[in-house]
Amino acid sequence: MTEFSLAELCITAGSDIFRDETPEVFATVIGLVPRLAGSLAKKTFLPGLMMSDGEYYFAHEPVPVGPRNGYMPLKEGAIGYERVFDLIAKGNRHAFVGPVQVDQYGQMNLSCIGDYSSPKVTMLGVRGLPGNTVNNRTSMFFQSHNKRAFVPGEVDMVSGAGYNSARYPNGIFPKGLDHRRIITNLCVLDFEGENKAIRVRSLHPGVTFDEVQDNTGFELIRPKDLSETVAPTEIELAIIDSLDPNNLRKNIFKDNPNGRRL
């Protein structure tokens, strides 16, 4: 049986969010798992996927993460910040991001925790989440699935919009609101429950539904045909290795655990 790490399982599950994407989607992938996931999708089944080099250019080939050691990204266009805003508004974009909190509506927080005027914890700010979430497909990665991240009620500061009709004029969701998946260290979640409720889509090998539910601050939908997260193939593992030649992925989870719980 093929050996793989939990990080590699999350990267492969992350690439799967692009499986039903448009052929030339612009993917914004922030953080190591989203970046490697998007890169893997481009190298395996979605060659038209558009990615940046992380700085300014559209890269023809996914840029390996970490020290470049002489590697020069192969440019095929420009994607400065102003153009990013234009493409967010145009809509054919999938943002795969790592917020700090998420709630039952898929609302995200990247701003602060606690009282808004003098927060207990100040983070980055809302960044582009308000615009991303009502214009583009949105997926998330959480390195640690627990009740501090998957909060009861609503997140402390709703930075990214979700499926909470009380927050919209006449209760109508914006046309562009389209949350897809959440990848965590325990499972893959989606928004395919009734009224866009969050559902467990697959459990990572050895994880139970109850464990996921116990670590989530709101009720999750349990589908009838709850499957196991698909393991990476040898080919996928080799591609991941080529995209991460310095093995930065070994530091995503403490002690770099096996993808199959022992």
Add this chain to the structure above:
Amino acid sequence: MSSFEINKCMTPEKIVSQIEDGMTIGIGGWGARRKPMHLIREIVKSDLKDLTIVSYGGCDVGMLASAKKIKKLIFGFVSLDVIPLEAHFRRARSAGEFEVMEVDEGMFQLGLKAAAARLDFLPCVAGLGTDVLTHNPEIKVIQSPYSSDNYVAMPAIKLDVALCHVTEADKLGNSFISGPDVFFDEWFCRAADVSYLTAEKIVPTSSFNDDYKIMRMPIERSLVAGVSEVPFGAHPTSNGPDYGIDVDHLKLYSSRAKEGWSQYVEEFINCEDYIGSVGGVEKISQLPLPVF
């Protein structure tokens, strides 16, 4: 008056002396990239107070926060990019030291564009369904006059002054940005009553008779009231491709957020020779560009 009589060259001190207490100041660049840091240090040194700061924030916001210059911050994020969280901003924000208007990065740009076009607002979808609207009740939601869609009416962010750092400028106020991304500098300048630039180098106008450079000259000279030659004026932020982010200096700066700010000011802001204090010309010239 013919063009050769225009001379907008002035000292950085003169630029900062044009700013008044209570003004709204827009700062170009993005995060830890191409910030007019020399001017920021001049503001820290000055007696200025109660400023409203408008920025895609980095250590510009952090330094002004620790120097207690900020009455209100208009922002979408504050980050040093290579160091995601800005320690000085975090400390000051969590202490409730200034008011905030926290908006989406795209809404922020629309606010500048609205001011630049002399409009009250520009519509967008961003902001709907979020606490951006809860915490900024002055931002209204309107119905489209053409359909039942609802839009956020992002109010104009009018600036009294915009400050930017560029690669080259001439005495007329023409300017060239060599780094690939010009960010939103032209929108800060167009949203402002008046703009000032620092430049790595003041050059003759003939230097801009160049098709490559002309593609990277987003700021109309009519917007610019003053230019000042300040080599390495963006340090410790980057001015690609000439020099990268000074990560080691930003780490040291970050370590002075909870205590040691006055020591930082003594060492790096009130000093006679800033470039010398941070390692010299050769060292800064060799700072690698950020890689993500």
